[in-house]
Amino acid sequence: MTTDDANPPKPQRAIGANPERNRAHNRSLVLGLLREHGEIGRAAMARHTRLTQQAVGNIIEELLDEGLVIEMGRLRAGRGQPARQFSLNPQGPVSLGVEIAAGHLVTVFQGLTGGLRARSIxxxxxxxxGPVMAALQQQIALLGAETGSPAIIGMGVVMPGPFEIEGISAVGPATLKGWAGRDPAAMIRDVTGISTVMHENDATAAAVYESLHGAGRALRDFCHVYFGVGLGLGIIHDGRPLRGAFGNAGEIGQLVLPPRDGGPAVPVEDRTSVFALWDFLRETRGPDVSDLDLLTGLDPETDPPLLAWVRQAADHLSPLLALVENLFDPETITLGGLMPRPVLNALIDHLNPLPVTVSSRQARSLSRVILGHTGPYTAALGAAAMPLLDHNTAAELRHDNRT
Structure with missing residues (x-):
């Protein structure tokens, strides 16, 4: 082993640059520090970002004028004039997050500090x-009226993928008809008039929010299995979302695997997804109940037929999770999304014993599979976080603060 091998270079801190052309990047750095620290002074921001105090001061004044930041008073630390402290304005502008799924539309207004200001499914x-755009305009108007019509600084929109992949895009329960060849972000900009619209895979956005505010907050490497209508995987590696070359990383739903107890191989999401659960519930409870109503009040502990479905779903999910562990070696795998929490808890219980993989270590601080924290709004909240901060910048700063 060479000296370089034994002492690999440390990850570089996300730092700013002073030229005017990089002002947007510098603003993102400052906003990321405010989110991470809650309250922080200008001198500390300058140290973290390696910007000059004057550059930080100029950015803070802009953010104050725009209502993004508020002053929190002064912090006395030793001699001299106490430093002015600043924080993000929890009642200021909002970021809009939207999840367009097969069967439902999720819309959230998220405050700058990550708080949920309003939501709808x-x-x-x-x-x-066409119908999706009409429904979206209506929900934005309703949530705006509910929250006093705050300024919207941007929108993130997430959808199940992948698109334009022959043999994959047109199959599976999560397929959205009529979107092939369309640019969702451009369409939404035209319809809503919101200038900043970002588009992401739903499972990746869910993993980002779980990393920022949920069960993955203290983790650098984990995988998030997202139960939308279908099944997707969000991957956080070294504190950053792993998107793939074209944003399609984590498309696991159509993987064809046999169940752990033997039997024919089938696409995993045909047996383990919200869509598969809906099919089961329609067969056992009647076809006339709406999809979202079917998920209300489910509890496998008091429902033997549902518990039997959970056991079968666990048999199909277990080999998939083993594959994920061997491919990505995560600290843990989180489960979340539209699937009701009692069902997810039962699913986790019946995954045991999990197959032997690289994750089968005795010394573990976390279980191999855990419940995510953020529930059915996870993907939309992850989408709302996208315009607020550059993901790479935020992840690098968060990584630096943990070390």
């Missing part, structure tokens, strides 16, 4: 672009 009978 409404069914979508038609998921082609």
């Amino acid at each position: 409404v069914p979508l009978a038609d998921t082609t672009p």
